[in-house]
Amino acid sequence: MSKLQFSREEMKKMGYQVIDMLVDHWDNLPQKRTAITATRQEMRDKISQPFVSEPGNFDDILKMLREDVFGHALNVMHPRFFAYIPGPSNFVSVLADTMAAGYNTFAGTWLAAAGPSQIEWDTIHFLCEQLGLGQEAGGIFVSGGSMANLTALAVARKQVLDDRLHNATVYFSDQTHTATDRALIILGFHRENIRKIPSNDNFVMCTDELRSQIQKDKQNGQRPFCVIANSGTTNTGAIEPLNDIADICEEENMWFHVDGAYGAAAVLSERGKKQLQGIERADSIALDPHKWLFQPFEIGCTIVRNTEHLRDTFQILPEFLQDAHQHDREINFCDHGIQLSRSFRALKLWLSFKVFGLKAFSDAIDMGFDLAEFAAQQVEKNSHLQLVTPAQMALLSFRYYDEGCDEEALNHINNNIVKQVIKEGFAMMSSTVLKGKTVLRLCTINPRSTEDDVCQTLMKVVEYGQGIQKKM
Incomplete structure (x- = not known):
């Protein structure tokens, strides 16, 4: 340890633990929340410990990382993560980064x-x-x-x-x-x-x-x-x-x-x-x-x-x-x-x-186009949703809508829908403002997202919107 080095067997054990943790994460992504929020004080209490002179226990540190560090970060690879412009990633490239770092x-x-x-x-x-x-x-x-x-x-x-x-x-x-x-x-x-x-x-x-x-x-x-x-x-x-x-x-x-x-x-x-x-x-x-x-x-x-x-x-x-x-x-x-x-x-x-292979990438990009167009169709079919901009480059904007609400009320509802989405963690989306209207965005570039993911997310928007509207 004085040379910042481990034995071959120790390195293999630690490496397999990390790979197992990553595979488990990828395999269980759809069942996980898209986000778990926490306050600064909660993170200090869970993570902030002094650095000490003596070696730490790798198993305990890895457990803390899995639960408290990575467990409190956005799951941008999640199939229902439609916010911002997602980073869907792929496991082959994860291994490539591991090799690049390993060879330094x-x-x-x-x-x-x-x-x-x-x-x-x-x-x-x-x-x-x-x-x-x-x-x-x-x-x-x-x-x-x-x-x-x-x-x-x-x-x-x-x-x-x-x-x-x-x-x-x-x-x-x-x-x-x-x-x-x-x-x-x-x-x-x-x-x-x-x-x-x-x-x-x-x-x-x-x-x-x-x-x-x-x-x-x-x-x-x-x-x-x-x-x-x-x-x-x-x-x-x-x-x-x-x-x-x-x-x-x-x-x-x-x-x-x-x-x-x-x-x-x-x-x-x-x-x-x-x-x-x-x-x-x-x-x-x-x-x-x-x-x-x-x-x-x-x-x-x-x-x-x-x-x-x-x-x-x-x-x-x-x-x-x-x-x-x-x-x-x-x-x-x-x-x-x-x-x-x-x-x-x-x-x-x-x-x-x-x-x-390149065809897999081309097909994955086309899937993003298709899914955004499907989402736009679902929005137009729902009387409580309003399409604001059409599906373009695997992205569309829309909003919760009720003809009995004025623009100020609609902006309030849609702003709070995003807060509710983040709090619940079932899906993830972001908002923006277009010509004074607060709108919601769906970016569908993740090739592992499905039509069912889109439909469930839109139903959540309607559910949250109606709940917020009733409390106004």
Whole structure:
């Protein structure tokens, strides 16, 4: 133990215990609650114990982790977890993460990780091909959509502005994820640099407003440099008019970035590819495999039309890395992004593609489309539910409805339905606000979710809504 090491037999025993715990969790997910809430004080009482000098008992620690730590976290893989954009995961990728951690792979340079670097390169280029980008395209795996967008926008700032931010303006719709605002702030942009374009009745960017704002800014001496479009908004799943926005960017010589954190993965399905027409014209794309490519957290991806733009933006060669940069044809992913020390994120996506095959992924994506359309049909059949936006990219928004209630009362009821859903733990959904209406969202990307899961969840919404309404 003084060398932080165990015997072979001890390691096997501990490892089998962990794997058994994980298999049991996966096998029993449908019978579990989607969430168990707790107060900060309850968590302190259960978990917060001082670190001590003497060794702890692994069995006791594992029991505490299973019951008190993982037992008080959202079960985002649960088949009735429809909130936010779920992370359905898959067990093959769980094993891949276990291997990556077990080998403790440093995936920053080719010298340190030739095999892992090749796997990352191959997997990135497969995604580039699916997205319709050219041979010069490339990218890097990062932690998630926030970092993927930050990385892409850092490249745009360098390539278009040469890092000179004065009077630069960037454009995106009011449906864009707040991760974009955060990325721009980190990159040094201020409120006066940012233009939020109103969305239309379909909750996508109004391109006439975009054109008008760009022209107005140019007349006022501003430097429009980037438009960010959504391929699947978090609120409604809507795809913004990618081709129209790409046309504007070409006319104005602006960078075209697509936030496809959840939606871009649908290109693996023919059905999704048709809906994403225009994404192949992007200069950069953010994509989250831990969403609709069913990977465990964390794995995001930045893809750019020209790989050299990544290296031009991020490569800095200190003396202590000179040995890692002796051959130009080798791939050093530390030169493609922010991190030098990097985990082997690519392994889980690569391994799951290899084990399940691409058809399984395409079919799973199509199942998400089908289930959302089924859910929308069930909503329209129920007099106590109202469809607010149609099924788009495996996501729909709706609300509990009673014609005898005014908008304020309906908002109150729907807000409290979400609270009741979380409290009961039978299912999980989230709310948002669309044009002043509080609405509920169902995101059906989990391939293990069923029509019965959807029906039971909708019945719970009606049950909770009627109960809340009676108490008003």
